[in-house]
Amino acid sequence: MTERQPLLKVEHLSKEFPAGSGAFGGRFSKRVVSAVNDVSFEIYPGETFGLVGESGCGKSTTGRTIMRLSAPTAGKVFFEGRDVSAMNKHELKDMRREMQFIFQDPYASLNPRMTIGEIVSEPMTIHGVGTKEERIERVRELLDVVGLNPEHINRYPHEFSGGQRQRVGIARAFILRPKLIICDEPVSALDVSIQAQVLNLLKELQDKFGTAYLFIAHDLSVVQHISDRVAVMYLGKMVELSDWKTLYTEPHHPYTQSLLSAVPVPDPDIQKTRKRIILAGDPPSPIDPPSGCRFHTRCPIAQEICSKEAPEFKQVANGHFCSCHFAKPFPIKESHINI
Incomplete structure (x- = not known):
């Protein structure tokens, strides 16, 4: 029996940001913020891996560094066995077809000048997937899957509620049918009743498409209902990791x-x-x-x-x-x- 291979493998990942300079301990030196420090974990196909901790502990920075939206200071990230940190621009573009992002703020992450049809189809346009007609058909199909009216394809983000806007963001993340989606606190800006609906939707889409999630949150009760395994972070370091139960x-x-x-x-x-x-x-x-x-x-x-x-x-x-x-x-x- 062959051993199951991880979809994503993070090895000793660290990320530092410059924080100015000054005199410390009698000498002049540059200061850095150690946002992520020596973090390691694996995510397997179809799994939901929860990453929790209080604000400022480095959860979102971990997600962005994995995606190479921010370059790591140290450590390596492997996606399907390929070193993400060593990829060039074209290799990164190909990798991002398989790894997408759902952002925290469902309004700030949507371009107010674009219709939701244009927003959801944009990843297909960037990656040259399908004809114009095929993209429209795919968008209509996915809007229906996420619980939005396909007839509203030409409406703008301000015409939707917060929960509906987050569904637009989810549809955009799924349009290329990626293997991994990084969910950066996707329900924290929503009302509690809407949170449950969005979590149920994410679970249904995972069952339908077999997508793996890195689910970032500060609320342990939210993570409990969606995660297979959970890791806890404190001040940039991982302190505990186990199956959720x-x-x-x-x-x-x-x-x-x-x-x-x-x-x-x-x-x-x-x-x-x-x-x-x-x-x-x-x-x-x-x-x-x-x-x-x-x-x-x-x-x-x-x-x-x-x-x-x-x-x-x-x-x-x-x-x-x-x-x-x-x-x-x-x-x-x-x-x-x-x-």
Whole structure:
């Protein structure tokens, strides 16, 4: 039996941005923001891989760097075995037929001067796919699939609601039938009731076309309903990775446990008895991250070793990885979380 090959493989990916210069520690030096630091994971065909963490942790930068919308500082990205970071302009264009993007803001990502027919068909035009008539027919077919009226093909984005505009963005991402779509917080700007509709639509389209997703979000309850595996990021580093069920029932990292404690439960009786794990302070600056474990300044179980040595991102159970010196299920003992 042949081993299943990953569709996307990310190896030790890092991305830094310049942040000016100045005198630090008695000497003049250039500062950088370490947005993504040594991140590695794989995504398999047809899988949904969730990437979660609070704002500013590097989730969106990871997605954009994978797509080569931003060049990586270090590390490699392989798509179907090909090194994305080594591709030239023409190879990148061909690769992007198979890897598309759904953006967070459903209005800012659509050109207000173009009709939705022009917006959705634009990837086909750029890549020279089909005749004009074939493109129109494909757009009408896809608008129907995503729940929009094909007769509205000549309308403009401002004539649609936020949820409908996001459906236009989804249709545009699927028009070339890519193998991987990077979803950058695709429902965070939508009402809760509309979020559920869009998530269900993404799941239906995945079942129909077999597309893999890198699903970026800050809301663990959203990721739970769509992901096969989930990775948690904190201050540019990956701290935990597992299948979604194990992550939600046996979190090994104190940060993951804290995030889960904030997820509301529909049962009011259970919700009243749950304990929130409130972390001390604010996330440190990515310009000057803490020594050792980046989470140790806010961690309730941190010890001396945590400030001196960065923990290894190691396997703690089958398919379950964690970056913590004291990794174990529910490390914060005084808390009780019901999932």
